[in-house]
Amino acid sequence: MKTNKNCVIRLSRYKNALYRLKSLGFVKIFSDNLADAVGVTATQVRKDFSQFGISGTRKGGYQIDDLINNLNRLLGKDEIHKVVVAGIGNIGTALLNYKGFEKESIKIIAGFDINTVKQNAAGEIPVFPIAEMENFIRQNQIKIGVIAVPDFAAQQIADTMIQAGVKGILNFAPMRLHGPENVVINNVNLVLELENTIYFANAVIKTGVVGQLTASAQPDGV
Amino acid sequence: MKTNKNCVIRLSRYKNALYRLKSLGFVKIFSDNLADAVGVTATQVRKDFSQFGISGTRKGGYQIDDLINNLNRLLGKDEIHKVVVAGIGNIGTALLNYKGFEKESIKIIAGFDINTVKQNAAGEIPVFPIAEMENFIRQNQIKIGVIAVPDFAAQQIADTMIQAGVKGILNFAPMRLHGPENVVINNVNLVLELENTIYFANAVIKTGVVGQLTASAQPDGV
């Protein structure tokens, strides 16, 4: 199958929206409702589902529970994913505190920081010295790491993670990280997001309307 | 001119990379170097620049300072942009503490929180009760707001901001916000980013390589 990256990202959004709709009491849904909720066209929704072999019934639309199950399966949520976080500053702390991961089968099992004040081996999610990260990753066979350290330290942390066997990195440091072909690095740059927001807002202020933006995020491999 | 959204986002990335390269001592740069630094092709870099009327010299490449100036101008960095942040939790605090905005002409001038413990009118960046936000935005003619409150409160905060005159919102709450056509809402969903990373990492683990992902982020207007 041709794996379309934007498509996968949309799948995540669908799932997200479906959880919300479900919590509102909906049981079934039509492509155009879901399209509205996510901000794409109904055709796109159907096409995405079709591409991944998800089908509904020709007049009844889609069962939300079925959809969620299918999406979870596709997105790999039928197994628990263990994640470690390097850098327990504000963003790292936010992630450690966030309660919304469990239903996604994501479990942050440890944090690492160089600052002894942040360390706390007895916490609900323990925080260890960064020197212990490599061993920890190896021993627990962690495949996903989050980098929330200052930029100057980021590449080194990434290298360590990769060396220890991590295959996916979510990077919040404001720089592009490099790694081998078989590791996915997803960069989220908050400054950049704010800048873009400002740019488009300015465009709106000057021209009236920008229309529907559907711009690029940045899972960039390597 | 046809404003290509992805293109604008790449411009931000170029600028980012250029600052880094400059700090490393580089003075001029070629399209392929920059392409490497950002993770696109050299042609793409030249075409983007061309589209926005930025030019280099045929054998000397581009002067980094010129580029940065041009990009800043294009991205609206020749004026200071005042920003307010609603919700001084972990992410809100991270933004308030971040020192990298100044060189981008972005200035976070106030935070707002419902929790009196977070409030501190005398701080370097003052934090006021959320009830004062609307007036503050009006009086200071703020055009950009950041939402870092829990999901259930997000839409209401957005409505208030928009009512007060905000034209661009950067939303960290894990849900799609709605607003009128002439307001840009840029959603950054950290859970979703982590999920996507996991998905693509799994793909790597199973198939060996995903190749260069260039997937979508989501400035979605409305």
Place this chain on the structure above:
DNA sequence: TATTATATGTTCTTTTTTTCACAACATTGG
């Protein structure tokens, strides 16, 4: 059970984005 209204699944088009290829031009060295 037959009929009708409605939503899907898919093909075909259109649009957008990216890449290729190369002419034009600047710099460097003889």
Place this chain on the structure above:
DNA sequence: CCAATGTTGTGAAAAAAAGAACATATAATA
């Protein structure tokens, strides 16, 4: 001053993504 080298800028081609349209299936209804 000329040739050799190397990089830009851009039009044309290719690829990818999104959208429109419609045939087909199915739920509801009588």
